[in-house]
Amino acid sequence: MTAKLTHLQRLEAEAIHIMREVVAEATKPVMMHSVGKDSAVMLHLARKAFYPSPPPFPLLHVDMTWKFKDMYALRDSVTALTGMELIVHQNAEARERGINPFDHGALHTDMWKTEGLKQALDLHGFDAAFGGARRDEEKSRAKERIFSFRTASHGWDPKNQRPELWNLYNARKNRNEGIRVFPISNWTELDIWQYIHLNDVPIVPLYFAAIRPTYEWEGQLFMADVFERLEKVLGYRPEISERSVRFRTLGCFPLTGAVTSTAATLPEVIQETLLTTTSERQGRMIDKDAGGAGMEVKKQQGYF
């Protein structure tokens, strides 16, 4: 009868098993939450893993303050549904220095996201942090263990990863070390979509096509989500046009490119995803830093 378990059922069971191992062995776990579709699936899996108890750890949103309005709204409604505590952390230094995606480029991600995450983990003393990274996303992610150990300064050493046998995870660590745990490592983008489809997982409406105000910047299409703020930082009034667009990934609205689309339902979105010619992360600026090794370098510095 095992043969009848589909690949999605096996992936779900694996993710739940991983979450339970962490809860059993870590001192103070937390789940990183970015409000994207992968975070949505992670949250659903956490509810399944511990039902009827609420997931026994808080959610951590490292807020870069430039997320889409829709994302903040969904974040608050799903947290209420799960009964979990939501911790929102903003890097005070980045805020004081006015770090923003237009003037500071990569520094924006580094300060708000990488440093912000490190600050939040240290501040609350979390020793294990769940992340929704997948191995099919990016070439250094494809190399990462499910339990990824970080030094006291949060660094990743890709050349010295712990062996990881079967589903037998060694969660023991030295004081001050931390673990990043990736329960959906083995899922693909298609698996995520199909799981959302089959389980009615709530996701941000921005994934579906709709007529939205957009502008062009450095050759890509973006959505003017909080227009007044955008204008203030850009220093000029970008030319806005109404287009039918949607998003394949969601980050900061000024850093996440939109694609023109008419896919308004989940099957249509999946259809478009399968027939597309570019990868999901193509709209992400982060991967292109440091001569193609952008993600690996960022992870060594403590990015999740």
Next chain:
Amino acid sequence: MATVSEPGAAIYQTEALIASDIEAYLDQHQHKTMLRFITCGSVDDGKSTLIGRLLYDSKMIFEDQLTALEADSKKVGTQGAEIDFALLVDGLAAEREQGITIDVAYRFFNTEKRKFIVADCPGREQYTRNMVTGASTADLAVNKMDLIGYDQARYDEIVADYAAFAGSIGIAAFTALPISGFKGDNITAPSANTAGYAGPSLIAHLETVDVNTAVDAQKPLRLPVQWVNWPNLDFRGFSGLIATGTVESGDAVRVLPSGKTSTVSRIVTLDGDLAEAVAGQSVTLCFADEIDCSRGDVIAAADAPPEVADQFEATVVWMADEALIPGRVYWLKCGTQTVSATVREPKYTINVNTLEHMACKTLELNAIGVAELSTDRAIAFEAYAQSRTLGGFILIDKITNATVATGMLHFSLRRAQNVHWQATDVTREAHARLKRQKPAVVWFTGLSGSGKSTIANIVERKLHAEGKHTFLLDGDNVRHGLNKDLGFTEADRIENIRRVGEVAKLMTDAGLIVLTAFISPFRAERDMVRTMMGEGDFIEVYVDTPLEEAERRDVEGLYKKARSGTLRNFTGIDSPYEAPEASEIRVNTLNETPEDAADRILARIIGEWSPTI
């Protein structure tokens, strides 16, 4: 999307179906099974290239990735002007620089029938632990062998050689295919270059090969408990992944190692209760009776429980730079059980090229050997051949927390099966009551010449004067008798401490207050003795005399000998001393006389123990 000309490319994804009827496609995709496989083989046999080819042919490479790949191939590729597919999987900067695979890469692709997860494993011996990591979760291994042109005779010869080798290591079934990852022959469709071969393409084989996971469901139920789900007084569930078997509401189950039985009352999930669950599913079970069950226990079919034992024979694969130390206590994790375990001197190691058995004293990095091991308490287990979950284990260093070894349990040793604890009528408590004292071990540790024996001697004299029944086990004295067969290597020092620990424990069973004076340089072994004793029955006294001071005193002239090289493995000189991190009592002999230190220790012993008896 990249254009692919192979006629067989259509078997990967049905673009027409996706475009015309997405719902039908999703339904088809939803019901696919999953196959996890690895590619293995020697260095530079083209494993990464093969995977790169599978991804490329299965259209899992997007345009932006292909553009990057073409640019990379020109810059750091090893295939001249052509695309170097290995760069698709060698994702770390260090790998691309050196053109080698260091760690496992996991990649994914689909065909009409299956979803595949492929682990590209390194071939270099120095990265064996990474290869083992990839292999442990695989259903199947694709052993890629080196290029031989398109020579049929040479191919037949290699297949015959491989058949002989596979037979000798117990691989019953294998399939040989002539392929080229670089050129694409026989990957998705039959190739014109291999006229003598009429079998399936690699993809066709992977799609149809039987992964035999169905067998797991037919075995008796085994569910290692991960977590007790206890949100309120009305609900108590036991969560875990079903390793083998099936479970239905109403089934009789047995919890191991305790052996307590109950029946399953509910199988709980967020989507509602299930009537039945099978191997591979993560579930939460509720019982009809309130019985003890916690993390590390195994829920099993009541009429077919697994064996419970504390001594085993096992294959051990050593994965740490520091070699195995026989007798040292490591953490052993098997399923969800974590216990203390020691490995005896291996019976032999296996030469992986010739499969010869060779005698050995230890296991170095990447060595595979067979050894006996024992755990500090009994665990539920099965032979690895029967269950990966209850037969596979890892060993963890207690100090560094590194995963130092992995292994596979073969069987339990008879001595553990047939030797039972004999209950005696005059108990440990009865012995102690007669002597009007609470037995304990006062463990002195410190460098040679630090003053352990001197202070221990004074403490014993004072206890004796108080009418206490004591015994002082002295390091030098024990080595004249009980331990005269032991030297001063790391393994012998550990065995020395283990025996002293066991003797001290017997003496406390007889009701005595035992004082020991041994250098006992390793933290792991002192902790081993501590765990042998009851909570609070072990008092560690760290005689903290600096090396310079101990060497200045040099009562027996040993430091002089060690410095001149005539005495080897001397603690503090050419063998390490690991100071206690949290001893109960610390004595600094520079600031305190032996007499004062002894009074302080005595106060602790008398104050803490005597009044209660």
